Amino acid sequence: MLLALFPGAARADGIELTQLATHKGDDGLELSFTTRFELSRAAVDALHKDVALYFVAEANVLRSRWYWRDARVARSERGWRLTWNSLTRQYRVSTGGLHQSFATLDEALTVLRGQSGWRIAEPKDIEDGSGYYLEFSYRLDVNQLPRLMQIGGLQSGFALSVERKHNLGSDFSLK
Numbered sequence: 001m002l003l004a005l006f007p008g009a010a011r012a013d014g015i016e017l018t019q020l021a022t023h024k025g026d027d028g029l030e031l032s033f034t035t036r037f038e039l040s041r042a043a044v045d046a047l048h049k050d051v052a053l054y055f056v057a058e059a060n061v062l063r064s065r066w067y068w069r070d071a072r073v074a075r076s077e078r079g080w081r082l083t084w085n086s087l088t089r090q091y092r093v094s095t096g097g098l099h100q101s102f103a104t105l106d107e108a109l110t111v112l113r114g115q116s117g118w119r120i121a122e123p124k125d126i127e128d129g130s131g132y133y134l135e136f137s138y139r140l141d142v143n144q145l146p147r148l149m150q151i152g153g154l155q156s157g158f159a160l161s162v163e164r165k166h167n168l169g170s171d172f173s174l175k
Helices: 041-048 105-112 147-151 154-158
Strands: 010-012 015-025 028-036 053-063 071-085 090-095 098-102 114-121 132-140 161-167
Touching: 015 132, 015 161, 028 053, 028 132, 041 053, 041 071, 041 154, 053 114, 071 105, 090 105, 098 105
Parallel strands: none
Antiparallel strands: 010 015, 015 028, 028 114, 053 071, 053 132, 071 090, 071 114, 090 098, 132 161
């Protein structure tokens, strides 16, 4: 019922996608997104017991074709790792080779809740014109939880995900 009051926001499995935008620049197609979510009590407890939580964002740019399956022109994926260090009593967010430490869980989650200026397609991959669309997903990756948690069905408190599909206009902004 509340989602009808806020048409710009989309909610699925505990994550609310509050902002999703694309911008075509000289460097290619860039994506920005913002989400809103809270970790379940089970996820926070696991984090404090040295279980790392992995978040993954995926973006696919596809070109519609009437004569065959749609062509994927670009695919990009970004991942973050959230850990708790009990010795320093700090949360750590890692992406690629970069690490950042935070005093509180809320500060660490702020970094995980959005991305700005993420290049998802090179200029050579996208031609001017229409017929393109974006498939976007953001989730807490339960496949990277310890095997015992996957087998025992304990990952039910960890289900956080959102998926969206948007057509792109001739200027590559979201329709």
